Amino acid sequence: MSALPQPKIHPGSTDSARPHVSEAQRMETIGRLISGVAHDFNNLLTGIVLCSELLIAGLEDSKKLRHYAEEIRNASAQGADMIQHLLALARQSRAGVSSIAINDVIEGMESLLRRLIGENLQLTLELPSDLPMVRIDESEAQEIALNLVLNARDAMPDGGKIWITARKHPALSLNGSASPSVELVVADTGPGMDANTRARAFEPFFTTKAEGKGTGLGLATVWRIVTEQGGTIDIESEPGEGTRMFVRLPAIESEQQSQCHTRRKDI
Known part of the structure; x- marks a missing residue:
C-alpha cells in the first residue's frame, strides 16, 4: 500500500x-x-x-x-x-461545545465508517495518540468525519482508498489571528475536482452526483460546523489526482487542557 x-x-x-x-x-x-x-x-x-x-x-x-x-x-x-x-x-450557534480528543472520536467511529464505505474501498487510519484536544462537540466532530468520508466514498463507486490522518498544525490563521491547531485530513484516490467544483464545493445544494443520489448539503454542513468553531477547511484536488480535505480546528493550550482534565476528575 x-x-x-x-x-x-x-x-x-x-x-x-x-x-x-x-x-x-x-x-x-x-x-x-x-x-x-x-x-x-x-x-x-x-x-x-x-x-x-x-x-x-x-x-x-x-x-x-x-x-x-x-x-x-x-x-x-x-x-x-x-x-x-x-x-x-x-444558524450560528456554539451551544454545547465541549473539549475532545479528535483521534479518539475517529477511532470510535472506525467500525461504522468501514460498514458505510463497503468492501470495495480500503480505509486507513493514521492517528497519533499525542494530539492536543480541540474545542468542539463530539457529535459535531463525528458529523464532520462522517460527511467527509461519505463524500470520498461517493466519488469512488468502482473502489479506491480513503485515508484519515491527523496531526498538530503550527498555526491557524483566520481574521489575522494565529494559534496552534489540530489538522484532520481525509484523502481519497477518486477522480478529483476541477477548479469550478472546488470553488463551489461548500455551497448548499451543489453536487456533482446524479439526480437523487445526494442533497448537496454534506460539505456545506461541514463548512458550517468548522467555521463556527473558529476553524478552517481547505480542498486540495485536481482532476485525476484524488482529493484531500484539510480541516483545522483550534487546539486547546496545554494549561487549558490540564484544567479540562482536572474538572473531569472533580465531576
Whole structure:
C-alpha cells in the first residue's frame, strides 16, 4: 500500500486567511437567504402535512387514494427534514461545545465508517495518540468525519482508498489571528475536482452526483460546523489526482487542557 502523499499547501500566514474571510462573507449571505426562504417553505409544508393527515383519516375505505395521500405526507415530511438542515446551515450557534480528543472520536467511529464505505474501498487510519484536544462537540466532530468520508466514498463507486490522518498544525490563521491547531485530513484516490467544483464545493445544494443520489448539503454542513468553531477547511484536488480535505480546528493550550482534565476528575 502506498503512503499518503504529503499535502502541497498549508495555509498559515495572514495573507492565506483572506480567502477564508471572503468565503465566510459569501456563505453568510447565502445563509441569510436560506433562512428566509426556508422559514416560508416550512410554513407551507406544515399546512400540507396537516391536510394530508386529515385526508388520510377520511380515506379509510379507499386503499388507493389513501396510498396517494400517504405519499403526499411522506414527501412533505422529507421536505420538512431538509428544511431543518437548511436552517441549521443558516444558524450560528456554539451551544454545547465541549473539549475532545479528535483521534479518539475517529477511532470510535472506525467500525461504522468501514460498514458505510463497503468492501470495495480500503480505509486507513493514521492517528497519533499525542494530539492536543480541540474545542468542539463530539457529535459535531463525528458529523464532520462522517460527511467527509461519505463524500470520498461517493466519488469512488468502482473502489479506491480513503485515508484519515491527523496531526498538530503550527498555526491557524483566520481574521489575522494565529494559534496552534489540530489538522484532520481525509484523502481519497477518486477522480478529483476541477477548479469550478472546488470553488463551489461548500455551497448548499451543489453536487456533482446524479439526480437523487445526494442533497448537496454534506460539505456545506461541514463548512458550517468548522467555521463556527473558529476553524478552517481547505480542498486540495485536481482532476485525476484524488482529493484531500484539510480541516483545522483550534487546539486547546496545554494549561487549558490540564484544567479540562482536572474538572473531569472533580465531576
